[in-house]
Amino acid sequence: MVVWSNSRLVRILLVGDQGVGKTSLILSLVSEEFPEEVPPKAEEITIPADVTPEQVPTNIVDFSAAEQTDDALSEEIARASVVCIVYSVEDDTTIERISSHWLPLIRESMPMDQKKPVVLVGNKVDLVDFSTIDISYFQQVLSIMEAYPEVESCVECSAKTLQNISEMFYYAQKAVLHPTAPLYSTEDQDLTNECKKALVRIFKVCDIDGDGLLNDYELNHFQRRCFNAPLQPQVLDEVKAVLIKNVPDGIRQDAVTLKGFLFLHCLFIQRGRNETTWAVLRRFGYNEHLEMSSEYLHPPVKVPPGSSTELSHRGQQFLTALFDRSDRDGDGALSPEEFRNLFSACPSPPWMSDIKWTVSTNENGYLTLHGWISRWALMTLVDLPKTLEYLAWLGFNVHENESQLAAIHVTRERRLDFAKKQSSRSVYVCHVIGQKGSGKTALCRAFIYDDMRVSNPFLIILQHFKIV
Numbered sequence: 001m002v003v004w005s006n007s008r009l010v011r012i013l014l015v016g017d018q019g020v021g022k023t024s025l026i027l028s029l030v031s032e033e034f035p036e037e038v039p040p041k042a043e044e045i046t047i048p049a050d051v052t053p054e055q056v057p058t059n060i061v062d063f064s065a066a067e068q069t070d071d072a073l074s075e076e077i078a079r080a081s082v083v084c085i086v087y088s089v090e091d092d093t094t095i096e097r098i099s100s101h102w103l104p105l106i107r108e109s110m111p112m113d114q115k116k117p118v119v120l121v122g123n124k125v126d127l128v129d130f131s132t133i134d135i136s137y138f139q140q141v142l143s144i145m146e147a148y149p150e151v152e153s154c155v156e157c158s159a160k161t162l163q164n165i166s167e168m169f170y171y172a173q174k175a176v177l178h179p180t181a182p183l184y185s186t187e188d189q190d191l192t193n194e195c196k197k198a199l200v201r202i203f204k205v206c207d208i209d210g211d212g213l214l215n216d217y218e219l220n221h222f223q224r225r226c227f228n229a230p231l232q233p234q235v236l237d238e239v240k241a242v243l244i245k246n247v248p249d250g251i252r253q254d255a256v257t258l259k260g261f262l263f264l265h266c267l268f269i270q271r272g273r274n275e276t277t278w279a280v281l282r283r284f285g286y287n288e289h290l291e292m293s294s295e296y297l298h299p300p301v302k303v304p305p306g307s308s309t310e311l312s313h314r315g316q317q318f319l320t321a322l323f324d325r326s327d328r329d330g331d332g333a334l335s336p337e338e339f340r341n342l343f344s345a346c347p348s349p350p351w352m353s354d355i356k357w358t359v360s361t362n363e364n365g366y367l368t369l370h371g372w373i374s375r376w377a378l379m380t381l382v383d384l385p386k387t388l389e390y391l392a393w394l395g396f397n398v399h400e401n402e403s404q405l406a407a408i409h410v411t412r413e414r415r416l417d418f419a420k421k422q423s424s425r426s427v428y429v430c431h432v433i434g435q436k437g438s439g440k441t442a443l444c445r446a447f448i449y450d451d452m453r454v455s456n457p458f459l460i461i462l463q464h465f466k467i468v
Contacts, residue, residue, distance in 0.1 A: 010058045012172045013076050014121075015102060016086035017094045021123040023062055024159035025086065029169060034160045040064050047169075054173050077109040081176040082117045082152075084168070089122040089156060095137070099144050103151075115150040117175040121168055122156035149181050153272075178274040182290050184266070191266050194290040195277075202284050203261050204345040205395035210325050213255035225398050226283045239264065285392055297389045299403050306413035309384045310427050311377055315407030318396055323372050333366035346393040350386060351375060357445070377427050380408065 014022040026042040027035040041064035049057045061080065063073060077083060085102045087094040098120065106116055120141065145151045152175035157164035180186075183195045191199070206214060206222045214222065216236065223231040243250030243260040246267075250260030268276045285296035303309055311319070326334060326342040334342065343349040355361065358378065359371035367375070380387040391397075391404035400406060417423040432440045 009081075010054075010056055010173050010176045011061065011079060011081045012058060012084060012169065013061045013063060013080035013082070014084045014086055015063050015073070015077075015106075016121075017088075017097055018065060020086045020088045020091070020094050021159045022086045023064075025121070025123060025157070025165065025168065026060055026062055028159045028162055029060075029165050032162065034162070041067050052173065053170050054177055056173065056177065058169070058173060060169070073105075074109040077106055077116060080116065082119060082172050084119045084121045084172055086121045086123055088124045089137075090124055090127045095140060099147065103144070103148050106150075117179055117181070118148070118151045119168075119172050119175050120144070120151060120154040122154065123159060125156045125163060126158040126161045146186055149186065152180050174274065178278045179288070180269060180274055182288065183274060183277055184269045191262060191269075192290075195265075195281075196262060198281055198284070198286050198290050199262055199265055199277075200258065201345045201393075202280060203258050205284070205398060208325065208399075210328065210341070213252060213257060214261065215253075215255040219256060221399075225401060226280050242267070284395075284398060292392070296397070297392050298385055299388065299405055301384070301388070301405055301408065301410070303384070303410055304413055306415055308411045308425065308427065309380050309387075310409045310411060310425065311373070311380050312407055312409040314400065315376075315380075315391070315396075315409075316373060318391075318400060318407060319373060319376055320369065322394060323369050331362075331366075333362045333364070333368050334372070335364075335366055339367065343394075345395070346390060350379060350390050381427055381429070384408070 014026065016022050023038050023040070023042045024035060026045060027038065030045055042060075042062040044062075045060040047058040047060065049055050052058055061076060063076060065073075068076075083106055085098055085106075087098055089095075103118065106118065110116055122141075141154055145154060153171050155164055155168045155171050157168050159165065183192060184190070185192050203214065206218055208218050208221070209215075219236065220231050223229065240251055240254070240256070243256065243263065247260050247263045249257055250263060251257065256264075265277045265280075268274070281290065285292045287293040301309075322342065323334070326338050328338055328341075329335070339349065355367055355371070355375065356365050359374040360368055361371055362368055376387065379390075388404050388408070391407055396404045396407055411425050412423075417425075432444060434440050
């Protein structure tokens with residue numbers, strides 16, 4: 001597993017053999033001219049956020065084997081967000097030592113299951129004519145990148161002429177903020193399984209009408225939510241043309257299929273536009289490990305003692321619209337297949353076998369809209385974290401463009417209700433007690449079976465206690 005810093009500070013460490021130009025690269029970047037005199041080691045440099053392409057503060061750290069120990073190097077590697085291995089394009093020995101010395105050393109400095117992102121930096125391009133370089137040089141660099149998945153990219157530059165100096169540090173930043181390895185397998189030339197899984201969920205959430213396609217409206221909705229801008233008609237036509245040309249079944253009924261959606265993200269990454277896919281993933285709650293972040297699933301909410309939690313009007317609207325879209329046959333209930341499809345964007349359904357014993361269903365035992373809202377109300381009352389989590393999985397944050405806290409209402413404290421002798425709550429808990437065999441369970445179930453014939457503005461959640 002490659003580990004990236006999730007902080008908003010990028011720490012870039014430059015390592016490499018003596019004389020490859022590590023210090024010169026740093027000094028050329030800062031002074032915008034090649035230094036006449038080069039010290040053995042540059043002092044640590046801090047670049048403010050407002051002068052970096054990614055708008056993040058960046059520390060650049062030099063390493064000198066003449067002045068520092070191997071232990072100091074290991075400590076610097078551990079602290080770094082990304083390591084740049086500098087080599088000389090005119091010196092085969094420095095290229096060979098990338099794989100024979102530096103990459104193994106970096107791996108040894110990290111825990112067994114973790115790898116540090118790496119950028120290869122070929123310095124001194126001003127001393128060579130690339131038109132005369134043997135193709136074996138390029139093959140050698142490519143083979144290193146294929147053998148070490150933590151190598152994010154390779155950039156060639158010149159400290160003397162300033163060629164690609166800024167680009168070098170940009171690629172180092174990018175390796176931290178928009179890494180390739182979690183998204184794309186160089187060996188397979190395809191998206192990683194984790195990336196595909198995340199993008200499949202995103203596709204399902206954006207497929208508003210549930211037809212397995214993203215039409216123009218859904219693509220525009222997706223574009224606005226991820227990038228705060230509409231998808232221009234010309235761009236949309238160009239995207240479809242690319243899919244028609246490259247992907248069998250990438251376009252169907254003038255809409256983008258899942259296969260086409262995955263291909264587009266694969267193409268973004270192959271063209272070096274990792275930031276596009278990362279922007280999408282992060283908008284839908286994914287962290288640097290392609291897992292839904294706990295902050296996204298469980299935003300902080302304060303529920304005072306004596307208060308309860310209910311679905312807000314917006315929460316009910318969202319869930320009602322979700323039910324209606326998922327009721328494909330329009331019979332007013334969710335069949336087992338419709339129920340599974342509705343929660344296919346989630347790790348698993350929040351409830352299964354207990355539905356018919358807790359809320360109303362139709363004659364086939366299928367969940368009705370009334371039962372659907374009631375079950376969510378019950379979960380919101382007794383297990384608020386689970387409600388917030390599943391609202392996130394189902395895309396409330398994206399469709400409503402707001403945290404799932406907007407779907408929740410925290411009621412007034414009970415003591416205040418008693419003092420004012422009134423309540424605005426719509427969900428009440430009623431405890432049913434009685435002797436064994438007195439009919440407590442039958443009484444509770446009677447509410448479920450008969451509630452469709454009774455117009456009741458309140459949801460009553462019944463719990464019975466056995467007295468033996």
